Amino acid sequence: MPSFIVTPIIYSQVQIVVLCAKNHQLQVRVRGGGHDFEGLSYVSDQPFVLIDLINLRNITVDAGNGTAWVQSGANLGELNYRIAEKSSEFAFPGGVWPTVGIGGFLGGGGYGSLTRKYGLGADSVIDYRFLNYESNVFDRVSVVGSEDIFWAVRGGTASSFGIVLEWQIKLVPVPKNVTVFAVTRTLAQNATWIFHQWQYVAPNIHRDLYIKAKITSIKTADGKEKTIQVSFESLFLGPVDRLLNIMEKSFPELDLVRKDCTEMSWVKSTLWFANAGFPNGESLELLLNRNAFQKFYFKAKSDFVQEPIPAEALDGIWKLFFELEAGEAQIEITPFGGKMDEFPESALPFPHRAGNLYMMLEGVQWDNKTSPEKQGKLLKWLERLHMYLTPFVSKNPRASYVNYNDLDLGVGSKTYDEASVWGNMYFKNNFKRLVQVKTEHDPHNFFRHDQSIPVFPEMSSL
Known part of the structure; x- marks a missing residue:
């Protein structure tokens, strides 16, 4: 502690x-x-x-220029609320969980419901105020070499290099009203086939449309048995009629109907996504409440998928889910494609762009009444699920998402080769450049943790 x-x-x-x-x-x-x-x-x-940084959360929105300065202690809910105060036609490509801090979100390459339209949140960062290991504060242009750090902190774990005190971001245009829907399908409702088709559709559909998927197990209606449920939660940057037209042509398997859809303002959609199904009239003040949303214990792993998982392989996933109690595990799946296909791997430290259909978060959860034995069982189950997915996810390296940090991948860094084992999983070829930036700008490795970017003096001249 x-x-x-x-x-x-x-x-x-x-x-x-x-x-x-x-x-x-x-x-x-x-x-x-x-x-x-x-x-x-x-x-x-x-x-x-x-x-x-809880007291450093000032947000200054300049709607005239479409920009904002955001201190790192602010969270995404506060940012969305302050943008909406100034304009209903601007947004920020943030995540779907309002209590996530802006510093960690941008520093780790955070994504969200606007990623297919505008890219990562870090792609919209245009300046910063940064504190280095000598305790000096500077912006993007005031110090020679700052541009290397500016690249590194936007997705390369900013806390490895210093402290970003404040970020200047470019806001993105959104319509005054968007459309959301949340529908669920069980095995009896053909969930296996619908999800299999989703893999082909979601990364390639119109980039105004974001459809995430979540896999979990639930009790059947009579409460006697379990089944698999796949939830589809969506944001569409437009009216419901246009959405239904796109879905009928591109994803008829879901059988979306008008009553499934709700039009609302962009800012209300951010609250809706925090817990899909929040009433349309829910107070936006919830976005300012840092304690409004559920907290729980969990362990997670992540993967990137480049080829659709075969339908028959999905049955193996379902079989594993049936081993646990309903609600103890989930796979959350975020589609890429769209704007993400336009960025080269080296644009930012986050390299998982073109060629990736979607990203998966595999997780288990429990509460403070769960016994250590049961926790151990859940963790072993997660390892088995992760192993089962090996043939169907990215390879050489098997990629992971740094904001879903996983110490099972490795810790410490006695040599560059050792550090590369986990570093390349998070950053692929960008890891080498991150090490060089770290070695040059924090040579004594002052800012560090178990999986921070390491220092290797021999790398500085390469």
Whole structure:
């Protein structure tokens, strides 16, 4: 646990904490929204000070220029709310969980319901205010070499290089009203075939349309048995009539009908996605409540899929799900394609662009009443699911998403080759450049955690 927790209210206080930590041989960890799959921002095996940015969450929206400055302690819900205060025709390509902190979201290459239309959130970052290991604060153009760091922090784990105090982002246009739907299909409703077809449709459909999928097991209506349920949750940047026309032509298997769809403002859709099915009249003030949404214990892994999983292989997934109680496990699936196909792998540290149909999050969850034995069973089950998926996901390397950090991939970095085992999974060929930027700009490896970008002096001249 942290030796100290500091909640600065101005940037100079962050500078002072960093200097004091260096003088006292303490590591520094930074917490924004607190969404950290392995708890690396607030747990360590070394003495450390936690800088909690909760008081640094000012948001200044310039609707006239279509930009905003956002401090790293703000979360996505707050950002969406403040944008809507100024304009109903702008948005930001953020994630679907409002309490995620903007710093971690941008620093790890966060994605969301606008990714197929506009790319990652980090693609919209145009400037920053950054604190380095010497406790100096600068922006994108004020220091020689800052452009390398600017590239690295937008998806390369910003906390590996320093502390991004504030981000300038470019807002993106959205219609005044969008359309959402959430429909579910069970095995008895042909879920296997519908999901199999979804794999071909979702990454290639009109880029105004985002259809995510979620696989879980549920109790049957009589409560005596289990079945597989696939949920399809969607955002369409347009009216319901146009959506139905596209779906009828491109994805008739889902059999979407008008009563499944709801038109609403863009900002209300962000609240709807936080818990699909929120009433249309739910107060937008919920976006400002950092404690409004459920918290639970979980472990997750991630994969990228480049060829549709065969229908017969889906039956093996269903079989594994039937081993657990209903609701204990899920696979959440995010389609790519669209704008994502236009970026080369090296555009940002996040390399998983063209050629990837979708990304999967495989996870198990439990509560504080779950026994250690049951937790162990869930973790072993997750390993078996991950192993089963091996033939159907990306290879050489088997890629993972850094914001879904997974310490099972490896920790530490005595040599570059060792670090590359997990580094290449997250960043592919971009890992080498990240190591070079880190070695040049944080040579003493001050900002570090179990899977931070490592320092190797021999890499600086390559």
